[in-house]
Amino acid sequence: xxxxxxxxxxxxxxxxxxxxxxxxxxxxxxxxxxxxxxxxxxxxxxxxxxxxxxxxxxxxxxxxxxxxxxxxxxxxxxxxxxxxxxxxxxxxxxxxxxxxxxxxxxxxxxxxxxxxxxxxxxxx
Numbered sequence: 001x002x003x004x005x006x007x008x009x010x011x012x013x014x015x016x017x018x019x020x021x022x023x024x025x026x027x028x029x030x031x032x033x034x035x036x037x038x039x040x041x042x043x044x045x046x047x048x049x050x051x052x053x054x055x056x057x058x059x060x061x062x063x064x065x066x067x068x069x070x071x072x073x074x075x076x077x078x079x080x081x082x083x084x085x086x087x088x089x090x091x092x093x094x095x096x097x098x099x100x101x102x103x104x105x106x107x108x109x110x111x112x113x114x115x116x117x118x119x120x121x122x123x124x
Contacts, residue, residue, distance in 0.1 A: 007118060012122070
């Protein structure tokens with residue numbers, strides 16, 4: 001499975017961006033998809049997830065501002081980010097995880113495949 005993320009860039013505080021992640025390869029079957037972000041010196045942080053069954057989850061810091069959406073026919077997941085803040089600035093990674101009994105959607109270690117990351121810069 002390969003994940004290709006796109007859509008990052010420079011935006012002013014209060015602005016919006018839309019990230020996209022396209023999965024290719026052996027994508028048949030149910031899987032979770034998520035977005036994480038990372039800043040230098042910190043662990044990868046959960047942002048939003050789209051479960052294989054349709055449920056979505058968000059980090060408290062982005063609730064009400066970010067929206068994750070998924071197109072199973074196209075094997076893509078998007079992250080619409082509104083009202084961006086300087087603290088949202090990070091490298092954003094999309095991830096794909098194969099569901100299991102012990103799968104933790106909030107923990108980056110649960111995921112099996114990662115995109116290359118796309119940088120989001122928010123100027124104040």
